[in-house]
Amino acid sequence: MISLIRHRPFMFSTVLLLFVLVIGSWARVLGQGGTGPGLFTVEAWQRAGDFVADLAGSGESGSPAFASWDAWREALRLASDTLAMSVLAAGLAAIGALLTVAFAASNLVGRGSVLGSALVGFTRGVYVLTRSVPELVWALIVVFVFSPGILAGAIALAIHNFGVLGRLGAEIVEDIDPAPVDALRTSGAGRVQLLLYGVLPQVLPQFVTFLLYRWEVIIRTSVVVGLVAASGLGYQLNLDLAFFRYTDVALLLIVYVLLVWFADILSIGLRKLAR
Amino acid sequence: MGSLNAALEPVSARWRNRFPGSRAQLTLLLLAAFTWSFFSIESPGGIIHTGGVDALTEIAGAFVTPDLTPGYLGMVIGDAWTTLSFAVAGMTVAVLLGVPMGVLASGVLQSGRFRRLGVMAGARGVLAVLRAVHEIVWAILFVAAFGLSPAAGVLAIGIPYAGIIGRILAERLQDAPPEPLASLRASGASAFEVLAYGRIPASAADVISYAFYRFECAVRAAAVLSFVGLGGLGLRISTALDDLAFERMWTPVFALVVLVVGIDLWSSQIRRRLLR
Structure with missing residues (x-):
């Protein structure tokens, strides 16, 4: 509380700016018309109710998809594609970040030299650029180069998460204890040895924890990227919605939520191993 | 420094040294x-398009x-404002919904063991469901249910983010150092x-950084x-890509970078002042 008073002008302008942003944004958002009925109309909620009933299978004559063993097997196969895409993406992003993170840490390369600071600035600039663009937009760009599929989706996810992990990694590296590194240096270790034996052991546990945490995010997003990269649960979800196969949509949503929860539990378990 | 790390730290700190x-x-x-994931790559038509290079x-x-x-x-700046306003409107919903839910999920207001555990489990379950589904999937569902309306976009952001903010808030409230609390009591x-x-x-400080x-x-x-x-930077990017006009694709991408960097700087300034 004391700090709030000491920094009163800044905090005052922050609150004012937030206030203006909220008012302006809501005015902008509510001022935009849509083709659907307003959210607070009876019609809108009837439509939503119909949609939920369709998901539950009320509109279909045959048996709903989630009651069919074959449909489950197919959905689980798609889930395995989505899982593979997320693991591949996390791995590629981690490799990219680990290979570049040393250049983004000012305590390793930036100290005093113009070239070093420029290198740090450049690497961080790459991180910011890759991180600012959402995975789905990267997917739109990536499919110009790579054939749609698991790999294209994984690359799109990896580009964004490379920036996220790189930035986190640089922050971890800058917070390391310099003593072990100095001890290695005075005993004549070379640059690569300093990184491998001085920096990496300090950084890796925390980095892996963040990687696993990020993987939980990636698996949620894999579904969305699958829309563009034409693979996994996301692609099928879009197709089924387009053809009004609502019980198939419901089945895919169930499998999606199960996959996300499975990933969360697995990630918690693996994070225990990382420490 | 390390604002994001510090905000995420409690998530991982629980498992340290166990x-x-x-x-x-x-x-x-x-x-x-990782090796298994490589074997799942199927590329009947080659990994790279003809003309991909x-x-x-x-x-x-x-x-x-x-x-x-x-x-x-000028058009891109207008789009940037559209995108920013949907983000801000979504965040207001997320905060208004997530903060009360987070306080309930932390269980710090309830006395009585069973009542407390019941409220905590209920609130945590709701938060988990909200954040399990990605915002774009929410958006697709909302558009299918409500039709295309700005409210669908706002709710699609607000609902899953309420789940995430509520969870982080609950964890931070529980992890508050006990000594000052004991002296207050x-x-x-x-x-x-x-x-x-x-x-x-x-x-x-941590919750604001995370928000x-x-x-x-x-x-x-x-x-x-x-x-x-709903209009905005993404639509501008995909339109440019449809026209193969890559020069016009990068402009809205750079606008996105400016927005993200701006928010990042603002956040680290606030955090620095809250921690001092």
């Missing part, structure tokens, strides 16, 4: 998973020559007063939601 000596197993597991050179070339003509720049403070004068000040990080994510989400027909 299972020493198991890192080799983890390394093996992760390597095995040419496309890549064109895209890279356009990076240094983005379309900055005043007319186009000893001087006769009610559960609500302990929350207001003990737990909230102790966790404010700003989510704000940054909301800007990206809003950009993507514009594909669903």
Whole structure:
């Protein structure tokens, strides 16, 4: 509380700016018309109710998809594609970040030299650029180069998460204890040895924890990227919605939520191993 | 420094030092998973398109020559405002919904063991369901249910982000250092007063940092939601890509970078002042 008073002008302008942003944004958002009925109309909620009933299978004559063993097997196969895409993406992003993170840490390369600071600035600039663009937009760009599929989706996810992990990694590296590194240096270790034996052991546990945490995010997003990269649960979800196969949509949503929860539990378990 | 790290730290800190000596197993597991994922790649038509390399050179070339003509720049700035306003509106819903849910999920206001556990489990379950589904999937469902309306976009961001903000808030409130809380209680403070004068000040910096990080994510989400027909930077990017006009694609991408960097700087300034 004391700090709030000491920094009163800044905090005052922050609150004012937030206030203006909220008012302006809501005015902008509510001022935009849509083709659907307003959210607070009876019609809108009837439509939503119909949609939920369709998901539950009320509109279909045959048996709903989630009651069919074959449909489950197919959905689980798609889930395995989505899982593979997320693991591949996390791995590629981690490799990219680990290979570049040393250049983004000012305590390793930036100290005093113009070239070093420029290198740090450049690497961080790459991180910011890759991180600012959402995975789905990267997917739109990536499919110009790579054939749609698991790999294209994984690359799109990896580009964004490379920036996220790189930035986190640089922050971890800058917070390391310099003593072990100095001890290695005075005993004549070379640059690569300093990184491998001085920096990496300090950084890796925390980095892996963040990687696993990020993987939980990636698996949620894999579904969305699958829309563009034409693979996994996301692609099928879009197709089924387009053809009004609502019980198939419901089945895919169930499998999606199960996959996300499975990933969360697995990630918690693996994070225990990382420490 | 390390604002995001610090905000995420409590998530990982819980597991620190509990299972020493198991890192080799983890390394093996992760390597095995990564190898398995490689075998899932199927590419009947080749990994790279015919002409994929040419496309890549064109895209890279356009990076240094983005379309900055005043007319186009003006449109992109308008789009940036649309995207920002959807992000801000979504975040207001997320905060208004997530903060009360987070306080309930932390269980700090309830007395009585069973009541407390019941409220906590209920609130945590709701938060988990909200955040399990990605914002774009929410958007697709909302558009299917409500039709195309701005409210669908706002709710698509607000609902999953309420789940995430609520969870982080609950964890931080629980992890508040116990000594100041004990002295507040000893001087006769009610559960609500302990929350207001003990737990909230102790966790404010981290929760605000995290909320700003989510704000940054909301800007990206809003950009993507514009594909669903709400207008904004994402629609501008996909239109440019449809026309193969890579110069016009990079301009809105750079606008996105400006928004993200701006929020990041603002957040770190606030955090620096809250921690001092």
